[in-house]
Amino acid sequence: MTHKLVAVTACISGVAHTYMAAERLETLCQQLKWQLSIETQGALGVETPLAPDAIAQADVVLLITDIEIDGLARFDALRCVQVSTNLFLREPNRVMNAVHKLMGSPSQTRLVLD
Numbered sequence: 001m002t003h004k005l006v007a008v009t010a011c012i013s014g015v016a017h018t019y020m021a022a023e024r025l026e027t028l029c030q031q032l033k034w035q036l037s038i039e040t041q042g043a044l045g046v047e048t049p050l051a052p053d054a055i056a057q058a059d060v061v062l063l064i065t066d067i068e069i070d071g072l073a074r075f076d077a078l079r080c081v082q083v084s085t086n087l088f089l090r091e092p093n094r095v096m097n098a099v100h101k102l103m104g105s106p107s108q109t110r111l112v113l114d
Helices: 016-032 052-057 085-090 092-102
Strands: 004-010 035-042 045-047 060-065 080-083 110-112
Touching: 004 016, 004 052, 016 035, 016 060, 016 085, 016 092, 060 085, 060 092, 080 085, 080 092, 085 092
Parallel strands: 004 035, 004 060, 060 080, 080 110
Antiparallel strands: 035 045
8 A cells, every 4th residue: 555645845944944855755755655745835935736635635744844834724634743844854764754653543643743
């Protein structure tokens, strides 16, 4: 069974860490053979917005953010892991392990890593 993950990355400046986190996540999901849809919210605003069907089919939402993001209510009914860009970039395997563990949890389960 292929796991489906949707993610939003956003840092304070909206530049470097937003895209570094997105690239690292894409690489990890390729290695894990997980399907990934990713939205960046950076200096240029919302890029590649997540499709409603991708959100609906997601096993888990991963929010790699340092700021309040646009459209947070889209994820209210889903399992969600929230982490800062710095922590994700420092400890990506820890974050991905948490995401994997959350896949078996009830909907609306929230986990904040710090």
